Amino acid sequence: MAQVRVGFLVDTSRCIGCRSCQVACKAWNHMDADKTVEKGSYENPTDLTPNLYNRIRFLESADDRGDVKWLFMSERCVHCGDAGCMKVCPSPGALHRTKEGIVVYDKEKCISCKYCASACPFNIPRYGADDKATKCNLCFDRVGAGKLPACAQACPTQTLQFGGRDALIAKAKGAGKKLYGENALEGLGVVYALEEKPEVYGLPADPSIPTSIFLWKDVVRPLGILGFWGSVAAVVVHYVTYGGNRRLEEDGKGKGKGGDAHG
Amino acid sequence: MGKYVERFNTAERVLHWFVAASFLTLLLSGLGLYSRLFHGYFDLFGGGAGAIMAHKYAGAVFLISSLMLFLNHAKEMVTFDEDDRKWFRSLGGYLSKNPEHFNSGKFNAGQKGFGIFMGIATLLLGVTGIINWIPASFPRALVQFSLFLHGLLFVAVVMLMVVHVYLTTIGNPGTLEGMLYGNVRRIWARTHHPKWYKEVGGE
Numbered sequence: 235m236a237q238v239r240v241g242f243l244v245d246t247s248r249c250i251g252c253r254s255c256q257v258a259c260k261a262w263n264h265m266d267a268d269k270t271v272e273k274g275s276y277e278n279p280t281d282l283t284p285n286l287y288n289r290i291r292f293l294e295s296a297d298d299r300g301d302v303k304w305l306f307m308s309e310r311c312v313h314c315g316d317a318g319c320m321k322v323c324p325s326p327g328a329l330h331r332t333k334e335g336i337v338v339y340d341k342e343k344c345i346s347c348k349y350c351a352s353a354c355p356f357n358i359p360r361y362g363a364d365d366k367a368t369k370c371n372l373c374f375d376r377v378g379a380g381k382l383p384a385c386a387q388a389c390p391t392q393t394l395q396f397g398g399r400d401a402l403i404a405k406a407k408g409a410g411k412k413l414y415g416e417n418a419l420e421g422l423g424v425v426y427a428l429e430e431k432p433e434v435y436g437l438p439a440d441p442s443i444p445t446s447i448f449l450w451k452d453v454v455r456p457l458g459i460l461g462f463w464g465s466v467a468a469v470v471v472h473y474v475t476y477g478g479n480r481r482l483e484e485d486g487k488g489k490g491k492g493g494d495a496h497g
Numbered sequence: 498m499g500k501y502v503e504r505f506n507t508a509e510r511v512l513h514w515f516v517a518a519s520f521l522t523l524l525l526s527g528l529g530l531y532s533r534l535f536h537g538y539f540d541l542f543g544g545g546a547g548a549i550m551a552h553k554y555a556g557a558v559f560l561i562s563s564l565m566l567f568l569n570h571a572k573e574m575v576t577f578d579e580d581d582r583k584w585f586r587s588l589g590g591y592l593s594k595n596p597e598h599f600n601s602g603k604f605n606a607g608q609k610g611f612g613i614f615m616g617i618a619t620l621l622l623g624v625t626g627i628i629n630w631i632p633a634s635f636p637r638a639l640v641q642f643s644l645f646l647h648g649l650l651f652v653a654v655v656m657l658m659v660v661h662v663y664l665t666t667i668g669n670p671g672t673l674e675g676m677l678y679g680n681v682r683r684i685w686a687r688t689h690h691p692k693w694y695k696e697v698g699g700e
Contacts (some may be wrong), residue, residue: 321531324533324545326536345548346546346549349644352640352644353642357637361633375503378590444637446644446645450644455531458655459534461652462652465656469659469660469663472668473668476592482682
């Protein structure tokens with residue numbers, strides 16, 4: 235790619251859980267608030283919704299001594315280099331990649347098959363009342379105009395660092411950070427520097443395209459096309475080689491040694 | 498004695514063509530969902546959303562009519578006798594220059610196998626189709642497997658359908674008449690299904 239691939243470096247150790255990113259995202263994308271129920275945590279909402287492209291996941295835990303720890307993680311589409319959603323989307327252009335490497339959806343072209351929601355290794359796309367897929371577009375409109383994504387613009391602690399992906403990774407590695415998503419799925423567009431194991435944050439330890447989705451799209455699909463033409467070829471060959479044997483003879487006897495019968 | 502003997506009554510034929518028409522609709526509306534290579538087929542239905550809607554309606558018709566077709570003949574389909582085993586051993590004589598004699602009943606062993614497979618495939622395609630239709634109501638891993646299985650069964654059914662259409666038309670002249678007009682020539686019945694021909698009063 236001639237264009238530099240952009241991305242986020244999310245340094246969770248810097249996050250203070252202020253959720254400015256959530257609010258800025260909603261403001262830029264003109265999305266309504268979701269009505270939520272207080273569940274005894276500052277985490278709100280407790281899941282991504284069709285109106286919520288990013289959110290801060292709050293993880294509260296206590297160790298053996300009763301010391302409480304609070305972890306925060308920015309949950310959103312991570313713009314996989316090898317994106318499950320793009321692999322399964324049957325509508326050309328509904329999910330596509332910009333020249334900066336951002337995975338963008340186009341509501342106008344979405345045909346509501348919901349395949350993307352099932353194929354995503356991170357369970358990110360949501361379907362709204364209009365039955366169309368939604369997810370973080372990484373503010374591709376702002377990025378295209380040389381601006382920061384809304385969430386990164388609003389982040390007061392530099393948890394969300396946006397820029398050229400390679401440069402961000404090099405800088406984080408230089409600072410001794412252990413990274414999540416550098417190479418998985420041909421590199422995530424959102425790379426995390428986590429304080430704990432990925433599983434603690436609800437992230438898959440080794441993210442990959444779900445096996446069934448791989449079998450469906452990379453095995454069944456190509457072999458099926460081969461199989462169809464193979465069966466067509468088989469019957470054509472059969473017809474010109476054995477087909478004549480099976481004609482009915484009007485003298486009341488079938489053709490062939492047995493005299494009167496085939497299958 | 499007339500030249501023809503009845504093979505499928507009117508109700509059976511209408512049911513079969515319901516299955517065939519819904520199958521064709523499912524095929525055309527599903528191709529674009531199978532691969533982006535075939536997204537041009539969406540245009541037949543006014544776009545992808547239209548194709549999905551047609552796929553759901555045709556799917557309901559196919560599920561019901563194909564299961565009915567199977568159940569109507571289930572008894573004949575699932576019983577295999579020594580003559581059927583003989584048919585399987587020589588692959589119905591289809592790969593022999595000197596066709597053997599097979600004393601088949603109303604359906605030969607290959608037709609029985611096809612019928613049983615279609616019955617099972619219909620049921621599984623229906624179940625996975627419903628899961629794919631409302632994925633939010635099921636665990637993600639199940640939906641993923643269901644998408645895979647639906648695609649796999651589709652491929653198997655399409656390949657068998659190529660063979661089915663061949664064998665019932667140019668592959669075995671005289672066969673199609675039974676499904677078009679309901680009756681077949683006596684020579685056809687005696688040649689392909691002698692045991693059945695005797696049962697319905699042939700010599």
